[in-house]
Amino acid sequence: MTGGRPGAGTASDPAGGARTVVETAELVRKGALGAREAVEEALDRIARLDPGLGAFVHVDAEGAVRRAREVDERVARGDDPGPLAGVPLGVKELHAVAGWPFAMGSALHADRVARHTSTLVARAVAAGAVPVGATASPEFGRASFTASRLHGVTRNPWNPALTPGGSSGGSAAAVAAGMVPVATGTDGAGSLRIPASYCGLVGFKGTYGRVPRGPYHWGTAENDHYGVLTRTVRDTARYLDCVCGADEYDRSSLPAPAEPFEAALGAIDLRGLRVAWAPDLGNAPCDPEVAAAVGAVAEKFAAEAGLRRVEAGLRLEAACGAAFRTLSVADVHAELREAAGRLGDVHPTVRRYGDAAAALDADALVDAHQARARLVAELAAAFERFDLLLTPATQVPAFAAEGPMPTEIAGRAVDHWGALAVTFPFNLSGHPAVSVPAGTAGGAPVGLQIVGRRHRDATVLAAAAAVEALGAAR
Numbered sequence: 001m002t003g004g005r006p007g008a009g010t011a012s013d014p015a016g017g018a019r020t021v022v023e024t025a026e027l028v029r030k031g032a033l034g035a036r037e038a039v040e041e042a043l044d045r046i047a048r049l050d051p052g053l054g055a056f057v058h059v060d061a062e063g064a065v066r067r068a069r070e071v072d073e074r075v076a077r078g079d080d081p082g083p084l085a086g087v088p089l090g091v092k093e094l095h096a097v098a099g100w101p102f103a104m105g106s107a108l109h110a111d112r113v114a115r116h117t118s119t120l121v122a123r124a125v126a127a128g129a130v131p132v133g134a135t136a137s138p139e140f141g142r143a144s145f146t147a148s149r150l151h152g153v154t155r156n157p158w159n160p161a162l163t164p165g166g167s168s169g170g171s172a173a174a175v176a177a178g179m180v181p182v183a184t185g186t187d188g189a190g191s192l193r194i195p196a197s198y199c200g201l202v203g204f205k206g207t208y209g210r211v212p213r214g215p216y217h218w219g220t221a222e223n224d225h226y227g228v229l230t231r232t233v234r235d236t237a238r239y240l241d242c243v244c245g246a247d248e249y250d251r252s253s254l255p256a257p258a259e260p261f262e263a264a265l266g267a268i269d270l271r272g273l274r275v276a277w278a279p280d281l282g283n284a285p286c287d288p289e290v291a292a293a294v295g296a297v298a299e300k301f302a303a304e305a306g307l308r309r310v311e312a313g314l315r316l317e318a319a320c321g322a323a324f325r326t327l328s329v330a331d332v333h334a335e336l337r338e339a340a341g342r343l344g345d346v347h348p349t350v351r352r353y354g355d356a357a358a359a360l361d362a363d364a365l366v367d368a369h370q371a372r373a374r375l376v377a378e379l380a381a382a383f384e385r386f387d388l389l390l391t392p393a394t395q396v397p398a399f400a401a402e403g404p405m406p407t408e409i410a411g412r413a414v415d416h417w418g419a420l421a422v423t424f425p426f427n428l429s430g431h432p433a434v435s436v437p438a439g440t441a442g443g444a445p446v447g448l449q450i451v452g453r454r455h456r457d458a459t460v461l462a463a464a465a466a467v468e469a470l471g472a473a474r
Contacts, residue, residue, distance in 0.1 A: 009049070009178055014157035018045070018178030021087050021235035025128065028075065028086035035071035035086025039064050039130050042088035045179045046133065054154040055164075055173035057093055058101050059133035064088070067130045074128075082128030084242055090174045090183030091121055093134040094141050094167075095226075096216075105139040105148040106335070107345040119212045119250070120184060120226050120243045127242035135183050136170030139347045140335050144194050144394070144419055145403040146170055149347055155401045156198060158444045162398040165195035171229045172199040181230065182239055188224040189324065190394065190423025193435035197393035197447030200437045201229050202236050202464060206457045207254065208430030211240070214249025218334070221327040222252070223427040233436065233465040237261035254455075261458055268462035271306035273387040279395070282315030284421030285409040286395035289441040294392040294448050297438035297467065301390075301448070305466045310386050316375065316425055321417055323371035324424050325356070326364050333357035349416070372428050379429050388463055389451040391422045393435035397442025422449060432457040436464040 009016030019027070019038070027033035043061050050056050074081040096102050096114035103109040121131060136154045138146050146154035146169025156164040157177040164173040168185030172195030175183050185192045187205040196203025204227050211226040230236045237260075245256035259267070277298050279291045302309055332353035336346065343351055382389070396406050396419045406419050417424065426433045431454050435447035448467055452460035 015178035035068040085128035141167035196435040200445035212247030212253035276312035278312035293439040319371040323368035326368035393447035398444035
């Protein structure tokens with residue numbers, strides 16, 4: 001007995017009725033669908049669809065079928081196969097899987113093979129998930145479109161001329177096309193939320209440390225968050241419940257919440273919460289079409305959820321951008337410092353980080369940390385005025401798949417970080433934030449960003465589920 005074969009995608013529904021995480025897992029757990037069948041369907045869809053999208057950079061068909069067979073054997077024995085039983089999983093190439101290529105989108109590491117498996121993958125496997133392959137990232141995850149010298153260009157299933165965003169663009173394209181129901185991602189400046197926005201998905205960045213980043217994670221910026229891309233909020237909650245919790249390999253990791261995220265989705269009452277709409281955070285240009293589309297969904301959400309509208313009263317200082325750039329430079333420098341003589345193999349976007357590292361001094365680092373402290377204080381005061389902050393997940397529609405990133409928004413010149421102005425501040429501060437689909441602009445989906453108080457991850461997810469229930473997303 002099977003759960004039925006997913007259909008073909010369309011321009012208005014690239015996933016084509018493909019199963020979600022929860023649907024797949026429950027069918028496998030009941031014995032109504034074999035894990036091997038679910039995985040073989042995913043592999044078939046990858047073979048048919050990915051040549052036109054470039055979402056995957058490595059497919060481990062043999063390993064996936066073998067692991068799926070193990071899940072089926074557990075079901076046959078009557079053992080609990082786990083809450084992610086048989087779910088095909090895409091893994092962003094910035095996350096290690098032992099024995100898989102681990103290039104991180106860079107020709108500098110084209111031949112490297114991972115010797116360990118990232119915690120958020122290992123815990124998902126323990127819960128029954130089946131990794132099927134690695135998804136594309138721009139080099140070291142340093143762009144909001146997904147293209148690299150090593151792997152080429154990744155395209156948006158809604159419109160292949162456009163980018164799926166970055167840096168988790170391969171994961172977003174894979175999930176949006178229905179190749180897999182879930183794929184891992186990272187978010188150092190918006191790299192979960194922006195691809196989610198452009199691909200009509202859910203992209204959640206938890207409170208800093210919510211998803212552990214071990215083992216062997218390194219980095220000096222303390223901006224990067226791990227997570228997943230899915231097609232529903234419940235799918236995201238299910239995955240989080242399987243992977244969150246303290247990890248001895250990650251000194252920043254948080255304990256698991258007292259109540260599972262999936263159970264909390266239907267238990268949190270949003271009525272009466274104070275909500276603020278700030279399409280530009282007070283100082284960032286926003287494309288009018290994006291602001292109009294997302295603003296309409298934000299207004300409907302506030303009204304139907306019974307929220308109290310308040311003024312945001314925010315104007316984040318320009319020093320936040322400088323702080324983010326300074327703190328990010330050292331991490332890229334660490335990847336490049338042994339690449340002398342090979343910088344011609346590196347994408348120009350990444351080379352610019354290397355140039356900035358050469359000019360970095362102690363005063364700049366001190367200034368960056370002080371700006372970050374002021375931002376944290378400003379947002380702490382702001383969340384005394386409101387409980388939820390709403391913005392677009394990015395201020396520009398999806399742009400050309402090959403890039404470059406926008407240099408102008410709403411008639412104002414912007415730099416490399418201009419389209420990240422409503423996302424990266426919450427990487428600096430560590431607040432939970434989610435992008436949930438909120439209509440279309442410029443020929444592709446756009447997302448509503450919901451930001452909550454630190455450690456109120458469950459409330460942010462419940463709010464995202466309420467937006468999802470409006471039915472205005474797709």
